[in-house]
Amino acid sequence: MASDPIPRQAFTEQTIGHSRQPSIARWLLILLAVAFLGTFLVVPLVSIFVEALSNGVMSAFGAITNPDALAAIRLTVLVAAIAVPLNVVFGLAASWAIAKFRFRGRSLLVTLIDLPFAVSPVVSGLVYVLLFGLHGLLGPWLQVHHIKLIFAVPGIVLATLFVTLPFVARELIPVMETQGQEAEEAAILLGANGWQVFWRVTLPNIRWGLLYGVLLCNARAMGEFGAVSVVSGHIRGVTNTMPLHVEVLYNDYNFSAAFSVAALLALLALVSLVLKNIMEWRMGDALTQSLAKR
Amino acid sequence: MAVTVSERAAGTGVVRRRHRGPLPGFVPTLGFTMTYLSLVVLIPLAFLVLRASGVSWHGLLQIVTSPRVLAAFRASFGIAFAAAVIDAAAGLLVAWVLVRYRFPGRRLLDGLVDLPIALPTAVAGITLTGLYSDTGWLGAPLAAAGIQVAFTPLGILVALTFIGLPFVVRTVQPVLADLTRDVEEAATTLGARPGQIFRRILLPQLFPALLTGLALAFGRGIGEYGSVIFIAGNMPGISEIVPLLIVTRLEQFDYIGAAVLGTVMLAVSFLFMLTINGLQQMSRERLGF
Numbered sequence: 001m002a003s004d005p006i007p008r009q010a011f012t013e014q015t016i017g018h019s020r021q022p023s024i025a026r027w028l029l030i031l032l033a034v035a036f037l038g039t040f041l042v043v044p045l046v047s048i049f050v051e052a053l054s055n056g057v058m059s060a061f062g063a064i065t066n067p068d069a070l071a072a073i074r075l076t077v078l079v080a081a082i083a084v085p086l087n088v089v090f091g092l093a094a095s096w097a098i099a100k101f102r103f104r105g106r107s108l109l110v111t112l113i114d115l116p117f118a119v120s121p122v123v124s125g126l127v128y129v130l131l132f133g134l135h136g137l138l139g140p141w142l143q144v145h146h147i148k149l150i151f152a153v154p155g156i157v158l159a160t161l162f163v164t165l166p167f168v169a170r171e172l173i174p175v176m177e178t179q180g181q182e183a184e185e186a187a188i189l190l191g192a193n194g195w196q197v198f199w200r201v202t203l204p205n206i207r208w209g210l211l212y213g214v215l216l217c218n219a220r221a222m223g224e225f226g227a228v229s230v231v232s233g234h235i236r237g238v239t240n241t242m243p244l245h246v247e248v249l250y251n252d253y254n255f256s257a258a259f260s261v262a263a264l265l266a267l268l269a270l271v272s273l274v275l276k277n278i279m280e281w282r283m284g285d286a287l288t289q290s291l292a293k294r
Numbered sequence: 295m296a297v298t299v300s301e302r303a304a305g306t307g308v309v310r311r312r313h314r315g316p317l318p319g320f321v322p323t324l325g326f327t328m329t330y331l332s333l334v335v336l337i338p339l340a341f342l343v344l345r346a347s348g349v350s351w352h353g354l355l356q357i358v359t360s361p362r363v364l365a366a367f368r369a370s371f372g373i374a375f376a377a378a379v380i381d382a383a384a385g386l387l388v389a390w391v392l393v394r395y396r397f398p399g400r401r402l403l404d405g406l407v408d409l410p411i412a413l414p415t416a417v418a419g420i421t422l423t424g425l426y427s428d429t430g431w432l433g434a435p436l437a438a439a440g441i442q443v444a445f446t447p448l449g450i451l452v453a454l455t456f457i458g459l460p461f462v463v464r465t466v467q468p469v470l471a472d473l474t475r476d477v478e479e480a481a482t483t484l485g486a487r488p489g490q491i492f493r494r495i496l497l498p499q500l501f502p503a504l505l506t507g508l509a510l511a512f513g514r515g516i517g518e519y520g521s522v523i524f525i526a527g528n529m530p531g532i533s534e535i536v537p538l539l540i541v542t543r544l545e546q547f548d549y550i551g552a553a554v555l556g557t558v559m560l561a562v563s564f565l566f567m568l569t570i571n572g573l574q575q576m577s578r579e580r581l582g583f
Contacts, residue, residue, distance in 0.1 A: 025488065026395060029387065029390065029395070030391050030395055032387060033387050033388045033392075034399070036384050036388065037406065037407070039432070040384075040456055041406050041407070041409050041410070043425065043432070044421045044425055044456070045406075045409065045413075047424060048417065051424060089326075090326075090327065090330050093323040093324075093326045093327050093330075094323070094327040094331075096319060096323045097319075097320060097323040097324040098327075100319075100320075101317070101320045101324075103320075103324070109331075111567060111571065112336065114567065115339070115563075115564075115567070116335060118517075118563040118564070119339075119517065119559075119560060119563050120516070120517025120518070120519065120536075120540075120563065121415075121519050121520070122517070122519050122537040122538075122540050122559075123342070123517070123537075123540070123559050123563075126342065126540060126544065126556045127338035127339055127341065127556070128338060129544060129549075129552075130338075130552075130553055131341055133549070134547075135547060135549050136549070137341060137345075161334050162338070165331070165335060181317060185317065188316050188317065193318075194318035194319050197318075198319075219412055222414075223412075223414030223415070223416075223417075224414070225414055225416040225519070225520035226415065226519035226520050229519075230541060230544065243414045243416040243417070243520070244416075246416050247416050247420075250420050250524065255424070258420055259420070259421075259424075262414075262420060265413075265414045265416075265417050269409065270412075272412050273405055273412050276408065276412075
């Protein structure tokens with residue numbers, strides 16, 4: 001590819017120009033795809049904001065600044081503020097061990113890290129109820145010692161940790177693998193210690209991948225519903241995160257308030273998507289390569 | 295582990311270098327990774343299986359083959375599969391159009407494909423319910439045509455199709471972008487029609503990726519909860535999905551029943567993971583990555 005005198009993009013455009021596909025068929029396919037994406041993605045997205053503003057801006061604003069809604073926002077931010085940094089530390093440690101070293105059981109470890117992605121969110125919450133719930137393994141002991149994990153904030157944090165565990169590790173492993181370790185080895189030979197190598201050599205090289213992982217991890221941590229719903233107990237103002245608050249409002253037939261809080265979450269999703277696209281553009285080929293490797 | 299300790303005791307970093315390379319930090323990072331993963335994921339999951347394995351075979355059979363549970367499995371698997379098939383077809387079309395054609399708004403649509411993953415599932419759930427209910431933007435015309443979507447299995451299908459779409463598009467897209475076009479062009483020159491090129495040249499090359507995407511969407515659909523429960527109507531035996539049934543069992547303090555169903559779901563997820571890993575291996579071999 002490096003010796004290719006024609007830049008790849010130009011080559012692609014040129015080939016398209018020469019494409020012998022009749023243009024009617026082309027436009028028909030484009031129309032079909034746009035119509036599908038329009039109905040399935042754009043219309044729902046637009047409808048969230050229309051429903052949120054159906055009773056006016058003030059009503060939507062009131063729904064978001066309601067004490068229960070504010071408590072839900074605070075809890076969501078708190079849970080993400082605990083879960084995301086922990087999973088960042090995990091992701092850094094896991095990707096260092098997996099990408100820089102070869103050992104027995106390495107591919108099994110990668111599979112196990114991916115497990116939370118494959119498991120139903122409900123099961124992710126269920127496991128903690130079975131451990132710490134009233135009738136769970138440690139339930140009676142916890143009750144005697146007046147420790148409440150389930151239907152309380154710690155349970156929500158645990159369920160969120162479980163669900164978002166793979167995000168950072170999954171982004172970093174391929175990035176670290178494609179970058180190899182010549183730079184790190186050189187630094188070691190020049191006398192740097194492990195931490196210096198990590199902070200001065202590795203971290204600057206993986207910063208976009210890390211940021212990308214943090215972004216996805218945070219979006220999921222703030223938006224998780226199934227796992228958190230199982231362990232939360234839905235206590236208003238206490239154990240309701242924003243997605244749970246949306247559910248409570250909706251089940252109360254308070255639709256415009258539900259959609260107002262939902263619109264806030266949709267905004268978060270949109271910001272995440274925009275940042276994600278900017279980062280993909282910044283990371284360019286490095287990311288495309290790592291994605292293709294999966 | 296023992297090897298590393300003895301090497302350290304001998305004080306010969308050179309020997310270690312031959313084993314693991316010169317970089318430090320293998321033991322602490324791997325140790326932390328294993329400990330954290332075990333505490334957060336593996337031990338809780340192991341305990342789920344342990345809890346379910348306390349049930350006798352007879353009891354297990356009784357739980358899994360009760361009519362309500364069987365109906366929920368049928369609904370979850372059947373509808374998730376149908377949604378994955380729709381996603382495979384629509385996702386292939388979307389990936390094709392996004393990769394091969396240039397048109398205004400292409401980049402915007404490309405970015406929006408990930409919306410179902412980025413949007414919290416509860417938000418997707420209430421939004422789709424609103425849209426497809428009898429008074430909704432899409433539900434009203436459909437109801438006039440006699441098609442009820444919200445609060446029926448059809449509603450579950452819509453939600454799972456929404457959730458699964460990005461998995462197919464994002465798996466097919468990079469493979470499609472990497473295909474060289476000389477074979478297609480040669481076929482065109484030799485007089486092949488677009489339909490023939492699609493069936494004989496493109497589909498065989500895209501098939502592993504398409505199957506991977508379908509499996510990812512299918513697997514995600516089986517476990518999906520948030521986007522489904524609002525639109526499903528949750529009628530036992532008709533539109534009740536397995537994850538909801540687990541939640542119901544938990545709310546009735548039937549921990550054993552919940553654990554058994556959870557274990558079945560866990561086993562299914564594991565099977566899906568292994569299948570998908572195998573498919574990706576196949577895809578890599580076929581394309582010579």
